[in-house]
Amino acid sequence: MARNKEVSLLLLDVGPSMHSSLEYAEKALSGYIHAKMLNKPSHEVALIYFGTSDTSNQLNTEMAASGDDDQYQFITYDQELRPPDMSFMTSLSSIAPGDGKPDFIDALTVAADSLFRTLADRPILDKANIAKRIILISDFATPAKDDPGDDFVPTLMEKLAEKDVVLEVNCLDTALQESTQNHSRDANLQVLHRVLSAVRHTVKRLRSETEILGVFKAKEYSHTAYFTGEFRLSNAMHIKVKVCKKSSQERPLAVSKYSDRGHAPNSSHAILTDTEYKSSTDPDKIVPAENRVKAYKYGKQNVPLPAQDEGILKFSPDKGLWLLGFVETQQVPRHTFMKDVWLVAADKTTEKSLVAMSALSRALQARNTVAIVRFVPRASGAVVMGACTPLLGNGRQPDCLLLNHLPFFEDMRSFTFASFASRPEAQPTPAQLSATDDLIDSMQLVQGDEEQLKPDETVNPTLNRFYAFMAARVVDPNAAAPELDPLTSRIMLPHLDTLPRARAALAAAKEAFPIKLSAAEKAAADAENRDQGDEPAENGQAGTSGQEEEKKDEGPRFNLDAAPTTQAETVGSSSPVEDFESLVQQGRPDIAFNGLARIIETLVARSLGDRSFGKALSCLQALRQGCIQHSRPQLFNDTLTLLTSKWDSQPNCKAFWIKVHDASLQQISSQEETSSPVSPREAEAWFKSHAPEQKVEEEQPKPEPMEEDQDEFADMD
């Protein structure tokens, strides 16, 4: 029962207290619409603003027709329910801040009413398996008109419950300017809870405006069973179950390579990958498919195995889920879980299976044990050793099992590490331990029922940014690539604003543990701190007001181009010369030299106009100097040759060469470095013969190497 329909109504508060947050709401909603268009193009969405200056909705029109024209005011039904298209995106890109009174009860009423009308008109949507959602984003700062005597709203809510509509409330819970507003928010939320008590709903608190960006997941999944069958407890008993993914890493949708060579209107702009197999003895001989045979490596041997025989390599188990036995929870420690997680649920149609599953999971919970299972989801497929732990539903959802992969013998490595106790010089003093305890106390992320950065509620900021940018480009093809966005900072850097004692405790820890950074590291750390706008002076008075929050979120909190705080591992494009020097100092000259040579090529090839030429030139100068100092003249000379050889294929190389020529960067001759095979005269002659105007045929650039990874990001650097 794959679902290909879903209905969601978006309700956004655009009233006065929301104005500063609209920028974030716009991004979040555009991202949501964009994701729907990308992944679920047949899902239907409606867009309703409330708190608008104008009014445009059916209930208002009808009431007005009957003479009562001040009902359901300041609600604009902006986009009718339909599969979203570009007009949604355009509308969102220019949300008008409203000065009407935002009444969320009215807005909910309008939304629910319109939903029922649609369901009546289009009975096909009125099916239990088509999920229906109303998503509300507001700060609840304006008191709603609450009329307990009115029975219209309760009737509406009952009907919502009957149609199994889910209400997702996102409450922006930042401090408001006036205390009266804070008061009305509390009152509003109480009203909301009363009104919603009959309906399935979730309420998500957003602790800062930036968290609005994280309201929606990048992609929604319908839940289809990966395995349906029997959970065999032994020969004597089984439980009918379905297994479905519970966690799985979400990655950005792939981009494809684009060719701008074709100019015809119907050009595909596609790039095909053409692989040729050549004989190792005769490089000119291309071996056709029928003359190739597949082989598998066994140590250094290649064992040929014709395609029709490949099956014998396979271990071919029957599919199924078997119970092997039970172990104590501590026998399968958390860090032995190896991959993503499955959910094992009893088949919903057989009540006794549900009861059996409930009994098993509750008994596991009570006895603090884990069920060890053998799971073969596909016949002839992989065999999984799994650990099943209970996930209890407490009546709101069924009792289920979570199935985690356990490692096989081949997957495990056991390394020994020196015991901490064996290092008397590294034992913390009581003062250090107490500083550590203070730090732990000051940075508690779980307080009562409140948990910050709960994985279930924290979206992946990188994915979010990726899609937000794509959505922005759809509306405006010239939209600039985002700076490091506030959501990434919000999630990936400590929330010192919500942990008031943390600054002091961190400073105390710094004093307690004298760890000396080298001068270079210190400078790099300071640079990063400056970029984060993190001034240690403002101890303790971490801002919690909305405005201060806003100020902090404006700029990037740390700089992309900041020098890394750790030692360079490779030569990157942001500060190549520094990386190079660092690597040479670390005694890793091969990585340093090759990396620098490569980065020059990359910088030149990817330069927009001559933008990166200056940087590339300084790299080239550094490379020349380094090659002389470290007796590697050939590398530098090869780099020059390579640049000239690419004149034809890359216009950038040719343009860059003018700079090289102006800077008189000649080949390294034997005069400068004795190991160079090039005499000073030869170097001079070569340089002249490669003056920028001239075109010299050099060896052809080698073809691109095989790309095994389909992920377009893989070759990004």
Added chain:
Amino acid sequence: MDVYDPTAVENEDEEDTFGREGHEQLQEYIIFLVEASPSMQQPACGDLPQEYKGKTWLQIALMTFEGFLRARIISNANDQLAIVFYGTRESHNAHDFSNIYTFQDLDSPDATRIRCVQDLIGNPERDFTVQIGGCQERKPDHFKDGLFTVAAMLANLKTKTAAKSMYIMTNDPNPASSSSSLRQQAMQRAHELKEAGTLIDLYPMTPPDEDFDMAFWSKVLEQPDADPWEDDNNVERLQNLQSLTRSKAFRKRTICSLRWHLGSELQIAVQLYAMIMPATTSKSVWLEAENNQPLVHSTAQVCNDTGDILTDISKYRFPKPDVAEKSRLPPVLLDADTLKQLKFCMSPGLRLLGFKPVTALEAYHQLRPPAFVYPDERSLPGSAVAFIALHARLLARKMFALCSFVRSRVAEPRLAALLPQEEEIDDAGCQLSPPGFNLLYLPFADDLRHPETDPSFTGTSYPQASQIQISKAAAMIHALKLDSDVLAVNNPRIQRHFQVLEALALDEPVPEQVLDETMPDEEGQESIRPQVLAFRDSVYGPDHDEVGKIAARTPKRKAPEPENAAAVASRDWKALAQSGKLSTLKVPDLKEYLEAHSLPKSGNKTAIIERIENHLANQDAQ
């Protein structure tokens, strides 16, 4: 001179290889130096694992070597191994030393080498005694010359970056007792080896409960400038030869070195290690059919519109054309820098965000294998103290540290839990689990799904079990407790893959199937039948009608439909099989036969045909 390859793609996006080792390129050279004297050819005694019973010490040493060869084929097929005997009757080595026998010189493992070692183990009288033999008298020279042979083998290596190890297996506590000058020479050799970066390890071939005088050996093994933060092996040396293959089959290599930032001022240097790394089957390559030589492949990017070969691709399109078509979205064009900037936006490191109780970590907060985190005192002195303080307090308070984690410059920022792990040492002093933090990769909301709350998956009625039913289940759980060693079984899929390749490489018949250690223990489960039945009856009722039907009572597969049976009967399957024409039939037709004979219908066409042929052959036999 390094060769500058301008076209090499920097494969830096190691995000996917988290868990696979980052610096796997490093080759390792391992030499076993095994004493062959008569005392080593005595049957081993003492409290030994089952597989060593009745074997000689020499056989056990060889079995260990064989285990190494196999493990390397699966993990690092490029590593090179050698085995040298000292104190042999015959001599065979590059330097014409007497009583030194280089049985296998340094080379990567393959099937033939495994077979040679197996022959030596399996038939010591014929193969070992005749070919190599033990020298009747122990002489101090033997060990010294053995060391020299090993040193020469390692000195000849062209590569300088490789890791080198030597494992000595002997039961002689003092091979140079009679001559102090020879002892000096042996020490000198060992010292030179260590200077050249070789790790030396000793495995005394003596009963586990017997004392072994380490006076001489500890001098040999002592690393001259050992880093106190590297592991010290002294504890483990005498134990667990069996686990040697596993623990030493993989050299401890760091995934990466990082800084753990506690606020803006305090940094702790740490290193990450992969302790769990999913093993994979070996890769396939293409050979030229005529001569079985590997083919060289080259790939070109061709413009679909013009047929031009493109050497530099600077533009990308989002989404892919097929997605774009469905989504009604105009394509977005991007350049490589923008894409990179979108994805990789933070400098590498761990940044502390706060602390949570261990109970906040759900079993489904899980995506990938963890990494193990250990302080890196050498790179930043003082790190260890801070690390140990955090470790101690978090362990005591049952909490973990929540951090943001960027593994490298080209890795996506993620959230990670640093979960403290206590050091565990068994009675014999072996380290079972090292002290440090396990870095668990946390999912984001985008990575989590909620099938349990989806009525279309789990329905809307959630009946709960009664206390009686729960207690019956608990009784069953109690009865079917397993030992922890069920958790260390071989992966039948990997074993099968390499078993078949090994047979094919040796031109031997392919074995039927591997031993599948993952199957339930039938006997064990039979013995708890009463408890299972009690649980079953409490849920499904004594007549267990509805879903309690036990599998044996329901026919597993439907009886063939009459027309189906007719269709099946209409073909002369035997004739088809004999003439090899089964493959001319379509898969659905073939499956009708399987259905009619209640055979499994899984697998591809080849498998199906094979199953039919087997079935026909069996019928004939009957």
